[in-house]
Amino acid sequence: MSTTQNQTIPSIIDAEDLSIFYGNFRAVKNVFMKINPNKITAIIGPSGCGKSTVLRSFNRMNDFIPNCHVTGQITFQGHNIYADDVDPVQVRQRIGMVFQKPNPFPKSIFDNVAWGLRINGMKGDLSEPVEQALRQAALWDEVKDHLKKSGLSLSGGQQQRLCIARALAVKPDIILMDEPCSALDPIATLKIEDLMRELSKDYTIIIVTHNMQQAARASDYTAFFTMDSDRAGLMVEYGETSHIFTNPHDKRTEDYITGRYG
Numbered sequence: 048m049s050t051t052q053n054q055t056i057p058s059i060i061d062a063e064d065l066s067i068f069y070g071n072f073r074a075v076k077n078v079f080m081k082i083n084p085n086k087i088t089a090i091i092g093p094s095g096c097g098k099s100t101v102l103r104s105f106n107r108m109n110d111f112i113p114n115c116h117v118t119g120q121i122t123f124q125g126h127n128i129y130a131d132d133v134d135p136v137q138v139r140q141r142i143g144m145v146f147q148k149p150n151p152f153p154k155s156i157f158d159n160v161a162w163g164l165r166i167n168g169m170k171g172d173l174s175e176p177v178e179q180a181l182r183q184a185a186l187w188d189e190v191k192d193h194l195k196k197s198g199l200s201l202s203g204g205q206q207q208r209l210c211i212a213r214a215l216a217v218k219p220d221i222i223l224m225d226e227p228c229s230a231l232d233p234i235a236t237l238k239i240e241d242l243m244r245e246l247s248k249d250y251t252i253i254i255v256t257h258n259m260q261q262a263a264r265a266s267d268y269t270a271f272f273t274m275d276s277d278r279a280g281l282m283v284e285y286g287e288t289s290h291i292f293t294n295p296h297d298k299r300t301e302d303y304i305t306g307r308y309g
């Protein structure tokens with residue numbers, strides 16, 4: 048199985064023999080995966096095959112889950128993010144995350160975006176970096192005249208773009224997106240997909256989606272995961288999205304993308 052790396056460009060994330068456990072249960076096993084920088088990589092597969100678990104392992108978000116541990120190695124720009132001397136807070140600064148359900152803080156639009164900057168010790172007038180992040184998240188024009196309004200007053204799609212702006216404000220390298228459109232209507236979904244394409248010029252994006260059309264439309268690379276007979280998730284196939292959706296190597300991938308799964 049290919050781990051899909053553009054041979055001329057070093058990968059930004061490299062998972063080597065990654066297994067992820069909840070207590071004694073191995074939820075994901077033996078994943079080898081190289082993520083190309085400035086690309087959109089989609090992780091697809093049936094519910095429970097470990098997509099979110101893998102995504103969370105890429106920025107140590109799984110540290111918050113009691114009993115969760117990983118074996119194998121994940122490097123980010125060549126550094127092992129699980130090494131003893133690594134501060135997970137710094138990892139999450141470089142590798143931000145956007146969740147399934149938009150989760151703005153009950154604060155103003157401005158303060159939502161300024162939050163990350165403030166906890167990183169930035170003081171004084173933050174209007175410039177806040178505007179920059181809102182512009183990058185394609186939200187500025189819609190909110191510039193009411194930055195003091197609560198983030199919770201926005202529509203679902205705007206709230207998700209606010210969360211993306213909050214993630215962008217601290218200038219990460221990678222944005223992890225865990226089913227970011229599943230709570231949104233089709234128009235808001237397309238806006239987020241357009242935004243992802245624009246952001247991939249400057250950022251690396253890894254998205255978990257249960258929506259195959261979304262993976263086919265919006266990603267450059269696709270990884271297909273499924274469950275083995277021991278219920279552990281494994282990566283079956285990984286490659287260029289155009290290839291995975293038109294000419295998959297593995298019968299399990301073909302069955303899944305053609306709707307014959309199960």
Ligand code: ADP
Pocket residue numbers: 069074092093094095096097098099100101112280
């Ligand atoms: P997917 O994102 O593909 O739906 P998940 O990563 O959510 O899959 O889950 C993979 C497996 O890990 C499932 O068997 C799920 O029940 C289990 N799992 C997920 N989160 C936890 C958790 N916090 N504690 C224990 N088991 C979990």
